[in-house]
Structure formats: C-alpha cells, structure tokens
Amino acid sequence: MPAIVKLGKKAKAIAKTALAGKEKHYVSYVRRLERVKTDERVCAMTFDDGPMADPAAPDDGSGRGMTEILLDVMKKYGAHGTFDVVGFTGDNYPDEAGKVGTPLWGGTRFDHYPDFGRDTCGGALHQMELVKRMLREGHSLSNHGYRHIIFGKKPFVYGKRSSLGDIDKVLADQKALHDLILKETGCTVTMGRPPHYVDRIDKNLTSYDAYALMDYQYMAASYDGGGWLPSGESDEKKATQAEIDAMISVIRKKLDADPDFFRGQIIFQKDGYNMAKRTPVAYALEEQLRLLTEAGYRVVSVEELLEISPFADVGSDCPLFAKLKDLAKDHAVAYDDNTLRLDAVMTWGELAMLLAPKDVVTKERIETICRTGKQLTPYRAALAYCEKAGLIPAGSREDGAVTAVPDGFFDPVSGFRRYDVLAAYRKQ
Numbered sequence: 001m002p003a004i005v006k007l008g009k010k011a012k013a014i015a016k017t018a019l020a021g022k023e024k025h026y027v028s029y030v031r032r033l034e035r036v037k038t039d040e041r042v043c044a045m046t047f048d049d050g051p052m053a054d055p056a057a058p059d060d061g062s063g064r065g066m067t068e069i070l071l072d073v074m075k076k077y078g079a080h081g082t083f084d085v086v087g088f089t090g091d092n093y094p095d096e097a098g099k100v101g102t103p104l105w106g107g108t109r110f111d112h113y114p115d116f117g118r119d120t121c122g123g124a125l126h127q128m129e130l131v132k133r134m135l136r137e138g139h140s141l142s143n144h145g146y147r148h149i150i151f152g153k154k155p156f157v158y159g160k161r162s163s164l165g166d167i168d169k170v171l172a173d174q175k176a177l178h179d180l181i182l183k184e185t186g187c188t189v190t191m192g193r194p195p196h197y198v199d200r201i202d203k204n205l206t207s208y209d210a211y212a213l214m215d216y217q218y219m220a221a222s223y224d225g226g227g228w229l230p231s232g233e234s235d236e237k238k239a240t241q242a243e244i245d246a247m248i249s250v251i252r253k254k255l256d257a258d259p260d261f262f263r264g265q266i267i268f269q270k271d272g273y274n275m276a277k278r279t280p281v282a283y284a285l286e287e288q289l290r291l292l293t294e295a296g297y298r299v300v301s302v303e304e305l306l307e308i309s310p311f312a313d314v315g316s317d318c319p320l321f322a323k324l325k326d327l328a329k330d331h332a333v334a335y336d337d338n339t340l341r342l343d344a345v346m347t348w349g350e351l352a353m354l355l356a357p358k359d360v361v362t363k364e365r366i367e368t369i370c371r372t373g374k375q376l377t378p379y380r381a382a383l384a385y386c387e388k389a390g391l392i393p394a395g396s397r398e399d400g401a402v403t404a405v406p407d408g409f410f411d412p413v414s415g416f417r418r419y420d421v422l423a424a425y426r427k428q
C-alpha cells in the first residue's frame, strides 16, 4: 500500500474515533445514504468517475470500452447499478500528470477522467451514448460534479488540489451536469456524491447545503468493493491478478461468515482506472455478481433500493412505514445520517423542520450565512419561519422538547415522541 494512502487511512480512522459519539446529527432535507434497513437480500452497487470509453486495463481485447464491459456484465446478471458520472474534465488544464500509484495519478491540480490528456474519452458530455445506454438498461445516475473538482480545500492527500470553495461555484458545476443529462436524456438526477467525499465547501457551508438546493440526496456507500487501491506487486501481471482477487475474496469471505451481510448495503466501485491505471473491476465484477446472486441477492440501483426502504433504521415492518416514506419525499423527517429515531422525543427544531416549506428554509439559511459570514444551526431558518407563522410558540429552544402542537394542524397527538408527532401529522 503506498505510504500516503496508508497514512491517509490512519488519519481518517483516528478522526473517526475522535468524532464517534460527538458528531451531532440534525433532521435534514438531505440524507446521507449509506445503507437501508431491509429483510430482503438486496444491495446496490455504485460506480464512480465514468463513463469511460477507453478499454479496460489490461485490455480484454474485445474492442469494448470500460463502461460497456461493466454494462454487459450487469446485463448478464440482471443487475442494476448506479453510475456516479462526471461531465467533462477537459477544462481542467493547465495541469500536470501526477505520479502513477499516488492519489494524484490523474493530475496534480485536478482530476482527469478517464486519464490525463484523454478527457474526451470519458464524461457524459462526450460519451452521452453510454449514459443513454445506462438509463435504457435500468441503471440510475448520480451527479459526481461536471469537472470533478473538490468542493472545498482538502489538506494533506489533496493539498495541491484546486477546489471550488464557494457555494455558487459548486452549484454552477452541479447544475451544468444536471442540465446536460436532463436535456440529452430527459432524466432528472436526484442524487449526488461529492468528488473524493469532500463535504466542506467553506467555513460555514457544506455539500448538504448545495444538495438541498439541488433537491438531491447524498449518495454515500457502506461497503468498499475495493479495486481502487493498487496491489504492492511490482510485476504487472501479478499485480492485476492480486487486485482482482482482492475484490472477489472480501465479498466471498463476508458472505461465508454471514449470508445476510450485504442486505441493504451500498457498495462502492469504480468505473475507471485505479491509482495504478488498472481496472480490476472489469475482471472482478462478474465473479462478485455471481457470488451475490448465488447467495440470493438482487443487485439493484440505489433508486430501487430506496423504494424498498429509504431509511437506515426503519423498514417495511414499521406500521408507519408507508406514511414516513411518502413524507420523506418532500418533508424533512429523517436525520442527515438517514435515521428516523422514532423513539426519540421531538424537539421544537425538528418540528419546525417538518412544518416549514423547504424552499423558503433552504434559501433563507444559505443567504443568511453568505450575508453575515456567521454559522447558523440547521434549524434556525425553519424556527424563524414557524414562529412568524404562529406555528410554534415564540422563543422556543430548538433542542427543547415539544410540549404542544398547533391546533387543527394535526390529528390528535398522543405523545411527543417523534413517532407520535409524525404519525399524527396531516401532510399539507
């Protein structure tokens, strides 16, 4: 494993441990989708950074491009994926190619897909036929940024990288790809995954704010399908085989230990080169799908997975399930980690998020932050709206427990757990 990746992973693990238990989650319009709760053997696969018309590496000699190979294999198994596509990285110059085997392999200041100097061989703009084929064959799309530029600064691994660093620039980049896909295919994208998972745009705004304005959910993943990390082998042939084997053996082991392991999980894969400019996924995907199918899994798109259950902690066995699923389409009912926490006490801030209109709250919040440069808790704008509209008592503390709900707005509320309030809420 390259030292920098090792170090990056270590730093991430330390940061994660330090944050565990302290990280505060808020009820949000944007939910981070990692996995969902379901009793069915069903999982989703996501493929980042494509489409890619260049052949697999090593070339399989079939004359097909990388994305075509993935689509052919998925078709054979009746599997649906979610392709987390980019638009065009050809505007990311001047730049210098980075060292192969490092995170900067595709470019020092920017990423280039499928490769440095080969930008027109990838991206939706120049490879729209591949995007159209994805949709024709039942796959979903997610917005991975038109130019795949990180939203905000990312010191350390991507310290040399240019970032967008401003919500207007993030939105312009997101919209460029969103509109291109809509115009060419008629498909309205509903999910996004930030390049390299960098969430912070600037000191006060994050990808969640951008996605709220885009009407997106945050498509994360719960399981790393591997293949992006180069094997330590110096012999090219051995290295390729080791990378393919690694992608298959982890799935086999997990299924052997617990056949239900992948239920509701979102698996991360690549539609492109790994850091060593190889594409083990082109050779490992078939065996991965064979193992999952044999274990009784359906591999579906994230959109299909969300139809089965949109939430991480509540599944179809909950009596309120149909109502919650419907509410979540246009109301903030779940936390940003995609849990509903139905047993928790409802707070005024959470009630305000349920009652206030999304457009007003989202715009007001972002405008206020941009104007004042101050941080604003996620509930502030919703509370202000609801207090002004007389929906909740003036001066309510956002983390204070709800003690009453507006007259005539609800069916009788039997208690003030989140479950009771959501159950009694009549959708407006």
Ligand SMILES: [Zn+2]
Pocket: 048, 049, 144, 148, 195, 196
């Ligand atoms: Zn990416």
